[in-house]
Amino acid sequence: MMPMDEIKDSEMIVHLGPQHPILAGPFMLDLRLEGETVKEAEFTLGYGHKGVEKILEDRMYISCIPVTDRICYLASLSNNEVFCNCIEKLLDVEVPERAQYIRVILMELSRIQSHLIGLGEFAEFIGFMSMFMFLVREREDILTLLEMITGARLTHSFVRPGGVRLDLPENFKEKALKILPDFEKRVREDQETLESDEIYIERTEGVGVVPTSLAKEVGVAGPVLRASGVNYDIRRVEPTLVYKDLDFKVITATAGDTFARAHCRFEEIYESIYIIQQCLDQIPSGEVRAKLPKTLKPEGEVYCRVEDPRGEMAFYMIADGSPKPYRVRIRGPAYATLQALPPVLEGVYVADVPAIIGSMDGCTSEVDR
């Protein structure tokens, strides 16, 4: 909350939230305005605080996996992935190659569905309601594929230390190869609809520019960072799983504005589809889970990171050889991006605030933990 006595007569405060249609979750944004220009922005967080880090300290390693789902429901598979990655590194287990491919497929599918929701919300905040409906309709196809593999549409809890829970279903490859090209065609149509719209271009181009130097200094993550011209993707920088063997482009843009951020997300969807098609071609047969003892007792200290739909997701785990983790620290990408919002919002018009917040694709659930 901003102190009232520091406010001049010509200024006023506008509270957005905690419940507001333009916010991607419950948080409060106080804007100090002079006329229509934002002078200062400040956050109040904690409406969705669950205490995940404390909960994880009191659970066996296997029971931690469903908790990591709840950090961010749109990126639950990458949260599973990075948590299991920590345990595997500590126990020095090698994941069977088939399981690695399945994990890559799952991560990319969840990236696609997360980007679709993010873009849909962004379009809705701008006022393009029907685009939200279009994109959620396309997302249904991806959720069908995810449901085929994991049996759940949202919180999957599918990745296990040393592999995955189940093998791919029998007719998955045929079905995925049938759905994906059609899906890509429809998303491309939606992108064209959105990006050829004059009002959309007017409202997004040159709005909320994050220059390269600022992006690096404030530490934004994921597509927001790449739209500012920084070629930084954990899949390329520090490849886990079989990302080394796969061919993909790191999508970057130079403008750093709202338009570029949305554009990067669309392009990343197509890259993800290409990665999944490669995986389905290359996937070998074999085991999907390495043999591990029933009670996991890793020991040591590890820092692992993967590329979440929103950027670099990292876990810092200290294990002391008991069946429960001693300390788990979660470093989320949405947290880093949201922190960088106040300097970006300084000097913009109030009417542009929804567009900028939407293009950042925040996830308050992950920020609050």
Place this chain on the structure above:
Amino acid sequence: MAEKEEKKKREKPPEGLSKEELKEWARKKAEERRKLREAKKGEEKETKEKETKKEKKVYTNPLADRLRERFKEELSDISVDDPLRVSAFVDPTKVKEVMKILKEEFGLDHLMDVSGVDALKLKGADPNTFWVVYHLTSHDNPTILTLKAVIPRDNPQIDSIIDIYWNANWYERETFEFFGIIFNGHPKLKALFLSDEDIGQWPLRKDSPAYPNPNNTQR
């Protein structure tokens, strides 16, 4: 399966023995079997130990060598845990200077995380301390540097690095509200996620009973 086969192979007792003699014979056989089993276990242990000794590899990283040369007093125990992970302990009174040099000379321009660890029940660590853990990396190089500052539990204070890394702001506020570690020089050190009434419970400390505290009947 192996046990079943063993059972099948077991010899039958010689005929024409009294009950006591039978018992003695069985006891002897049982001891023999026990000795065999122990010998086997011992062998397995030895081979395992050998394997683990082989697996402990020594990694090198250019960053670690540079750090050893540049910081002879400020950093201690510089180790390379993995080809891309370097960790070290930093003198808590010199955190600010070290960070400044790391950012300007070493090009570590990306502060990934600042977090706290309560060492109260951690094996091999002083129980009367907190750790403040910094994770630093660069946008051009995948190596992650983990710096740990050990500070006393009864007077947890450390300098804020917000002047050097802008994004340390929220990380330090979070560490403050969950551990009670005070960052000197932070412009706005107050609760980020918790409400103001909850400040003082320090929920992530190891002696904090539960979360939220059931003994706090005021709420």
